[in-house]
Amino acid sequence: MSIQTIAVTLPDGTIREVPSGTTPLDIANSISPRLAAASVVARLTPVTETTKEANPHDEEPAEAAMYAAGDSTAPRLVDLSTPLTADTKLELVTEKDPEALKVVRHSAAHVLATAVLELFPETKLGHGPATDSGFFYDFYREKPFTPEDLVLIEAKMAEVIARDEKFVHDAEPREQALAEFERDGDFMKTHFVTKFTVPGDEVSFYRNGKFADFCRGPHVPSTGRVKAVKLTALAGAYWLGDEKNPQLQRIHGTAFFSKKDLDAHFARLEELAKRDHRLLGKQLDLFSIQELAGPGLIFWHPKGALIRKVMEDWMREECLRRGYSLVFTPHVAKVNLWQTSGHEGFYAANMFTPMELDDGNYRMKPMNCPFHILIYKNSPKSYRDLPVRLAELGNVYRYERSGTMHGLLRVRGFTQDDAHIFCMPSQIEDEVVACIDFAEAVLKTFGFKEFKVELSTWDPNDREHYAGSDANWELASNGLKHALDRKGIPYKVIPGEAAFYGPKIDFKLVDVLGRLWQLSTVQFDFNLPARFEMEYVGEDGEKHQPVMVHRALFGSVERFFGVLIEHYAGAFPLWLAPVQVGLVPISERHHDYARKVEKELKAAGLRVEIDERNEKMNGKIRDFANQKTPYILVFGDKEQEAGAASVRTRAKGDQGSMPLADFIAKAKSLVETQSMEL
Ligand SMILES: [Zn+2]
Ligand SMILES: [Zn+2]
Numbered sequence: 001m002s003i004q005t006i007a008v009t010l011p012d013g014t015i016r017e018v019p020s021g022t023t024p025l026d027i028a029n030s031i032s033p034r035l036a037a038a039s040v041v042a043r044l045t046p047v048t049e050t051t052k053e054a055n056p057h058d059e060e061p062a063e064a065a066m067y068a069a070g071d072s073t074a075p076r077l078v079d080l081s082t083p084l085t086a087d088t089k090l091e092l093v094t095e096k097d098p099e100a101l102k103v104v105r106h107s108a109a110h111v112l113a114t115a116v117l118e119l120f121p122e123t124k125l126g127h128g129p130a131t132d133s134g135f136f137y138d139f140y141r142e143k144p145f146t147p148e149d150l151v152l153i154e155a156k157m158a159e160v161i162a163r164d165e166k167f168v169h170d171a172e173p174r175e176q177a178l179a180e181f182e183r184d185g186d187f188m189k190t191h192f193v194t195k196f197t198v199p200g201d202e203v204s205f206y207r208n209g210k211f212a213d214f215c216r217g218p219h220v221p222s223t224g225r226v227k228a229v230k231l232t233a234l235a236g237a238y239w240l241g242d243e244k245n246p247q248l249q250r251i252h253g254t255a256f257f258s259k260k261d262l263d264a265h266f267a268r269l270e271e272l273a274k275r276d277h278r279l280l281g282k283q284l285d286l287f288s289i290q291e292l293a294g295p296g297l298i299f300w301h302p303k304g305a306l307i308r309k310v311m312e313d314w315m316r317e318e319c320l321r322r323g324y325s326l327v328f329t330p331h332v333a334k335v336n337l338w339q340t341s342g343h344e345g346f347y348a349a350n351m352f353t354p355m356e357l358d359d360g361n362y363r364m365k366p367m368n369c370p371f372h373i374l375i376y377k378n379s380p381k382s383y384r385d386l387p388v389r390l391a392e393l394g395n396v397y398r399y400e401r402s403g404t405m406h407g408l409l410r411v412r413g414f415t416q417d418d419a420h421i422f423c424m425p426s427q428i429e430d431e432v433v434a435c436i437d438f439a440e441a442v443l444k445t446f447g448f449k450e451f452k453v454e455l456s457t458w459d460p461n462d463r464e465h466y467a468g469s470d471a472n473w474e475l476a477s478n479g480l481k482h483a484l485d486r487k488g489i490p491y492k493v494i495p496g497e498a499a500f501y502g503p504k505i506d507f508k509l510v511d512v513l514g515r516l517w518q519l520s521t522v523q524f525d526f527n528l529p530a531r532f533e534m535e536y537v538g539e540d541g542e543k544h545q546p547v548m549v550h551r552a553l554f555g556s557v558e559r560f561f562g563v564l565i566e567h568y569a570g571a572f573p574l575w576l577a578p579v580q581v582g583l584v585p586i587s588e589r590h591h592d593y594a595r596k597v598e599k600e601l602k603a604a605g606l607r608v609e610i611d612e613r614n615e616k617m618n619g620k621i622r623d624f625a626n627q628k629t630p631y632i633l634v635f636g637d638k639e640q641e642a643g644a645a646s647v648r649t650r651a652k653g654d655q656g657s658m659p660l661a662d663f664i665a666k667a668k669s670l671v672e673t674q675s676m677e678l
Contacts (some may be wrong), residue, residue: 009047009089018084025080025221028092037478039227040100041218042082045075045089048220077103079169079218080505088629095257098406105130107167108157108229108255109137114211115156116251124250125213126188126239133265134232134254135369138239139189145234145249153251154231164224165208169217169537177203177214188239189214228262229255271513277565279408284570284627287408287561296405296412298558303578306607307564310576312393313553313675314445315417322438324391324419329371331395335361342531350398364397372420373532376546381536387423387431393557394418408562415557418633421549424530425472428479428547429486432505432522435551436487439507442553445674446564447573450510453489455480457503459496467501468526476524476547477503500525511567519555524548544642568605571628571650574678575671582624583610586617586636593640597633597660604664606671621648630678631667649678654669 006021008027015028024042026034049065052386075089077099084090093100100217109128116123116139126138138143145153174197181189193203193214207213210222220226228609235253239245256262260626273279281287286304289295300308317626335354340345343351347366354361365371372390381388397413423431443451458466466473480503484491491505498504502524508516525548528534535543554560564572574580581601585594594610609629611620617634633645645663647655672676 006084007047007087008084011089011091014031016276019383020085021083021157023083024078024092027090028080031092035094036080036215038094039080039092040079040095040097040220041103042080043075043077043093043099044084045090045091046073046088047089049359075216079167080221081169082218083589096173101129101256103218104220104226104253104257105135106215107223108212108217108226108253110167110206110208110213110215111136111157111160111223111226111229112137112153112231112251112253113139113213114160114208114223115153117211118160119152119156119568124186124188125413127192128213134252134360136250136252137247138188138237138250140239140246140248143248144236145251147234150231151233154229157229157231161223161226161229162207163209166222167219168207169219170205170207170212172205174199174201174203177205181214197419225257226255227257230260230262230266255641266411268513275513275566275569276407277409277562280565280570281407286565289405289407291389294412296400296410298411298413300409304561306578307572307576308561309444311554311557311561312417315393315442316391318438318441319391319419322434324389327372327390327392329375329392330365331397332362332364333371335363337370337374338363340531341373341528343370345600351433352397352399365394366396366398368392368394368416368418369420369528370395370532372418373528373548375536376422377532377534381422381546383424383536383538386536387421387427389419389421389547391417391419408558408565411558412555414559416552417554417557418550418552421551422529422536422546423549424536424544424560425475425547428475428642429482429550431549432479433482435522435549436483436489436505438551439522439553442520443509445509446560446576447567447676448509448511452508452510452516453484453491454497455484455491455493455503455506456497456499456506456508457493457495458498462496465500465561466498467530472526472547473503476526479503479625480522480524499523501525508562511563513566517563520553521551521555523550561599561611569628572630573666573676574630574667575674577628577630579608579624579627579629580607580667580671581609581631581633582627582629583608584617584620584624584634585610585612585630586634588614588641590635594635597645599633600660601664601667604668606664606667625650631663633663651678 005017006020008016010016018027023391024039025036028039044581077093090422106129109130113125113128120141122141124140126140128135128137139561178190178193180195185411197203202217206215206217206219231251231253235250235252237248237250239248240281254262254265256265281304285301287301288299289297290299318537319326332355335344343366351366352364354363372392375390376388393415395415397415400410400412421431459475484505504521504523506518507520508517508518509578529545534546536546538544583590583594583598591612598608598610611623613620621632621634628650630650632648634648635645642657644657647658648664649655
């Protein structure tokens with residue numbers, strides 16, 4: 001009998017002929033022992049006539065992914081100890097691969113279950129998948145776990161890890177496995193085996209030491225590879241989400257390949273919590289959401305409203321400077337308008353339901369576009385009038401399911417800094433360049449250094465899903481491309497991601513924690529000009545349809561404000577801060593001088609608050625500091641005599657004494673230049 005050989009293709013294209021049964025670990029070792037030690041699992045892509053590309057959108061639900069057999073032609077992860085029996089492409093997955101993190105986290109869930117059974121042998125096991133930020137395991141035990149138990153379990157997990165037990169893959173006939181689970185009263189395991197396997201199947205197990213779990217894998221080679229693990233929470237949940245069922249104990253945790261990564265993870269969580277705009281919104285008294293009024297509706301308090309005023313003033317001034325006309329339009333309109341625009345069809349589910357009045361049904365507006373079109377259409381237009389650029393900070397209302405709202409980020413009522421540009425095809429490129437300039441100005445002015453740009457285009461092979469002529473799509477897509485190229489901005493083209501009515505550019509800003517936020521959009525529309533039969537008289541005396549561009553730069557004022565709060569952790573730059581200067585008279589005999597200073601600062605256009613309470617100086621300074629006030633001026637006898645102020649800045653603390661006139665000149669210039677400095 002001859003030994004069969006198989007061909008294993010490595011990522012660099014080299015092909016290794018090896019005996020069938022060779023494992024990925026053997027291959028790793030033959031390349032270098034260091035690579036073998038660094039590898040976690042292997043990624044196999046079967047070599048077949050029609051290798052199907054993995055579809056990134058087609059994510060399996062966590063449960064099925066754990067137990068069910070996957071698509072046999074898609075790349076899959078396997079244990080380093082899995083014998084290879086057919087020709088395959090092979091990639092060794094090291095700790096740097098994001099998918100490796102999921103493997104170590106799921107392996108940590110096995111370690112958790114091992115520890116729980118050693119400490120509390122009466123416990124029944126549910127399942128323990130990896131999640132985006134860690135893992136959990138569901139347990140059933142008559143006596144619920146306590147936080148003290150969690151400490152014991154974590155210590156036991158450390159022992160299991162120190163034992164460095166190999167994860168060994170094993171299989172058993174389904175009927176035998178079911179009989180064993182039923183005998184032991186493992187009702188959850190019985191459920192999973194019944195649900196995800198069929199009679200005649202073999203059931204896949206992983207063992208480490210005496211512990212075994214029903215699971216498809218893959219796993220890290222041994223428990224010792226779970227190097228940094230922490231249990232994070234204990235929660236109750238009903239089995240299968242049904243309150244008639246027994247209550248389970250879900251233990252959450254997270255795992256990383258190093259203590260350093262684990263520590264960085266918790267430091268980041270702490271930082272995120274500190275920056276949460278809902279928390280800061282309360283602390284700094286910026287906004288609220290009122291139960292009595294309903295979820296997703298924002299109440300701007302005086303300090304938040306002041307920041308909003310500064311944002312909006314800046315935006316309106318810039319619009320005027322850049323050739324836009326400002327308009328205001330109503331919050332509601334007859335259903336007839338939404339029928340003409342088409343919103344009544346494809347967008348109806350996102351709208352508030354109609355209000356019945358004596359002359360017909362009305363709906364809150366989900367978008368401003370049809371209103372701006374009506375203004376355009378109110379008088380005949382010729383090529384000499386174009387481009388028409390109409391801008392509005394328009395309030396729109398969209399239906400979000402109750403329970404899905406999130407602070408300022410996901411709401412039912414918000415304000416778009418919306419504009420619509422109506423132009424001739426020949427004007428497209430210049431208009432798009434101007435939009436990009438404007439978007440850049442917004443992001444830079446509000447303190448974002450980095451952004452990413454995506455260009456969404458159509459899929460010409462899917463012609464019937466798009467409105468507008470081929471020529472228009474060509475023109476608009478090229479207009480967007482050329483504009484980005486002219487600006488020298490790097491961008492990613494995403495074919496097939498355009499809306500049915502036109503291609504678009506999205507700007508995603510990168511905040512101080514490296515998070516991406518989708519805010520500004522420049523979007524073409526071939527649909528609405530046709531539906532509203534928009535036209536202009538061209539140079540040729542004939543009627544033509546204008547090209548329409550929607551663009552929003554803040555996106556939503558509410559959402560942008562939420563992002564600003566988190567980006568700055570509430571410590572706004574001077575020009576945005578609701579109170580720019582806090583005044584602290586040391587004692588009552590300095591009140592008159594403090595009031596005189598207050599007057600002068602206000603006359604210079606600065607926003608000032610004076611603390612005349614009968615409190616200790618340090619207490620007053622602390623209160624202003626807690627409000628993240630950029631400047632605090634302290635006045636005692638010395639300052640009063642010299643016509644000066646003792647200046648403290650938010651970032652640098654005590655800066656010593658400064659003549660008042662100098663301070664005013666400095667603060668004014670920082671505000672005027674929208675500086676980030678103090
Ligand atoms: Zn497993
Ligand atoms: Zn629009």
